Amino acid sequence: SAVISQKPSRDICQRGTSLTIQCQVDSQVTMMFWYRQQPGQSLTLIATANQGSEATYESGFVIDKFPISRPNLTFSTLTVSNMSPEDSSIYLCSAGQLLNTDTQYFGPGTRLTVL
């Protein structure tokens, strides 16, 4: 299995600012994903982080609001830009391993509160 870490684990931010969340995987993985989970709710896929190319965004999510980088096979960042209280949520990174892309492992999440 892949071990995934995220930084920061939580943050409280002011409206209008931006926060960058880092995701590190302990082994090379084919796919990396970013999800949003609002309190007590299910997981919604924001985008697939592609190495060396632009991320693939799901309906309702745009690059200007959630820019994503993936410079190599083990690291990705998600930025939440120009934040509003509606962005308060848990942001989760997940990854699929090279030889078994069906299985996705999740990081511990970043709990974001926007005031």
Added chain:
Amino acid sequence: QQQVKQSPQSLIVQKGGISIINCAYENTAFDYFPWYQQFPGKGPALLIAIRPDVSEKKEGRFTISFNKSAKQFSLHIMDSQPGDSATYFCAAKDSGAGSYQLTFGKGTKLSVIP
């Protein structure tokens, strides 16, 4: 459109009892069905998964039952323990579409009382 419907939303089970969580899907192209367990403040952890070529898969106290014709699958937790108290999510994936996207149910909050 929610493609995976999960029930119940919450479940209270006595210690030693059987916990049953159900999911139904619409997309017949789905061919991979994992269950995730999430404790408060933690990320979801893969618990067990099944493919449509089998009707049941068991790992320890956890069993997935799969009914392809009914497009339903369920998680059974035998001899439920207070440590099993968590939120459980079912999910589904269409491996053949070249997509890696998991579609999640809305989750079931399980409470196992002593």
